[in-house]
Amino acid sequence: MTPERLARIKATLDRRQPDLRVLTDQIHKPRNISAVIRSCDAFGVANMHAVWPREGYRAFRKTAGGSHHWVTTHTHADMAPAIAELRASGHRIYAAQFSDRAIDYRDADFTQPCVLVLGNELDGVSDEAAAEADQHVIVPMMGMVESLNVSAACAIILAEAQRQRSEAGMFDQRRLPDEEYERLLFRWCQP
Amino acid sequence: MTPERLARIKATLDRRQPDLRVLTDQIHKPRNISAVIRSCDAFGVANMHAVWPREGYRAFRKTAGGSHHWVTTHTHADMAPAIAELRASGHRIYAAQFSDRAIDYRDADFTQPCVLVLGNELDGVSDEAAAEADQHVIVPMMGMVESLNVSAACAIILAEAQRQRSEAGMFDQRRLPDEEYERLLFRWCQP
Numbered sequence: 046m047t048p049e050r051l052a053r054i055k056a057t058l059d060r061r062q063p064d065l066r067v068l069t070d071q072i073h074k075p076r077n078i079s080a081v082i083r084s085c086d087a088f089g090v091a092n093m094h095a096v097w098p099r100e101g102y103r104a105f106r107k108t109a110g111g112s113h114h115w116v117t118t119h120t121h122a123d124m125a126p127a128i129a130e131l132r133a134s135g136h137r138i139y140a141a142q143f144s145d146r147a148i149d150y151r152d153a154d155f156t157q158p159c160v161l162v163l164g165n166e167l168d169g170v171s172d173e174a175a176a177e178a179d180q181h182v183i184v185p186m187m188g189m190v191e192s193l194n195v196s197a198a199c200a201i202i203l204a205e206a207q208r209q210r211s212e213a214g215m216f217d218q219r220r221l222p223d224e225e226y227e228r229l230l231f232r233w234c235q236p
Numbered sequence: 237m238t239p240e241r242l243a244r245i246k247a248t249l250d251r252r253q254p255d256l257r258v259l260t261d262q263i264h265k266p267r268n269i270s271a272v273i274r275s276c277d278a279f280g281v282a283n284m285h286a287v288w289p290r291e292g293y294r295a296f297r298k299t300a301g302g303s304h305h306w307v308t309t310h311t312h313a314d315m316a317p318a319i320a321e322l323r324a325s326g327h328r329i330y331a332a333q334f335s336d337r338a339i340d341y342r343d344a345d346f347t348q349p350c351v352l353v354l355g356n357e358l359d360g361v362s363d364e365a366a367a368e369a370d371q372h373v374i375v376p377m378m379g380m381v382e383s384l385n386v387s388a389a390c391a392i393i394l395a396e397a398q399r400q401r402s403e404a405g406m407f408d409q410r411r412l413p414d415e416e417y418e419r420l421l422f423r424w425c426q427p
């Protein structure tokens with residue numbers, strides 16, 4: 046490993062946000078999961094949580110541009126326990142979901158510890174998860190098609206979260222807990 | 237056609253932006269083109285321009301969520317004439333491209349007549365097109381992977397363009413020329 050590479054790894058870890066997470070609700074296309082993970086990496090999200098589709102899930106490694114290596118993936122059996130666990134660890138639950146109570150994503154406060162819940166390609170966020178969410182956020186659209194691709198919605202919302210956290214100075218100081226920092230530093234330095 | 241459907245079509249056409257365009261430089265994955273078109277539809281882009289990859293191009297209709305129907309696609313043989321034509325019609329050329337002269341996409345003025353040039357999955361924007369561009373715009377990233385998926389970058393930048401144009405009141409009044417408006421209204425009303 047070159048000194049430049051090590052410096053880059055450390056700089057990335059220094060900006061990782063432990064309290065900005067993504068939770069996917071049975072997204073089933075590997076390429077969408079891949080693109081979500083790639084955006085997580087780009088915008089400082091260290092942890093991605095997933096409830097995999099019932100019909101099982103194929104590998105997504107190839108199309109992620111290698112980003113699966115840089116984002117820790119947590120599997121949950123169901124949305125209810127996933128949300129309960131994330132809430133218990135202090136996260137607000139923001140569901141990317143069309144509804145009467147949905148607000149513009151730019152009006153949500155992403156400097157709070159929070160998890161962005163993304164729904165699947167066909168059914169969106171499942172009913173129970175949507176009901177459980179603290180807030181529904183949407184990217185306003187003005188076209189004929191009813192929704193964005195889920196990875197496009199994810200990219201847009203995470204870019205806004207990063208903008209807000211950047212303004213709040215949340216990338217200026219290391220925020221990962223020591224244990225997670227050391228563990229990731231060790232793993233990322235493996236060839 | 238229901239009156240609601242017709243009203244929706246008209247409302248969409250009323251917000252279409254004739255002078256906000258996208259030009260893709262040999263993007264070769266159909267799913268990426270599809271996602272780009274879907275974001276165009278969502279953010280008011282009426283016209284998508286493309287130079288297809290040399291190795292030819294397969295259909296992308298299936299995965300576009302039907303959005304190919306709502307965005308007019310223009311094919312160009314090469315980037316140089318495409319850029320020349322768009323510039324001649326008054327558009328500034330903004331290339332989504334990493335370079336020394338790249339600026340944060342939020343600092344670019346998308347209320348100007350402009351075209352967003354997107355590069356392909358492997359080589360980015362081709363050299364001649366990058367050299368021709370008035371400005372290079374990038375979405376700042378803080379991860380280990382070097383780039384976003386092209387459709388993610390497109391979604392983020394068009395969402396910003398829409399935000400700027402919305403603030404500037406550019407969606408409050410119809411902006412499509414009569415001829416294009418009538419032609420699209422007719423076509424969109426076909427079953």
Ligand SMILES: C[S@@+](CC[C@H](N)C(=O)[O-])C[C@H]1O[C@@H](n2cnc3c(N)ncnc32)[C@H](O)[C@@H]1O
Binds near residue numbers: 142162163168169198
């Ligand atoms: C293709 S959409 C699912 C559409 C589904 N038919 C529905 O009605 O919810 C997949 C996911 O992408 C996200 N999404 C798509 N467009 C969005 C938008 N404009 N704002 C926020 N989230 C969006 C949501 O999480 C959604 O569940």
Ligand SMILES: C[S@@+](CC[C@H](N)C(=O)[O-])C[C@H]1O[C@@H](n2cnc3c(N)ncnc32)[C@H](O)[C@@H]1O
Binds near residue numbers: 356
């Ligand atoms: C996968 S990238 C191509 C990467 C290519 N290896 C390069 O170095 O340019 C495909 C296209 O997505 C767009 N893109 C990806 N990430 C971007 C970012 N952070 N800012 C602006 N555009 C981006 C650019 O247009 C780029 O040409």
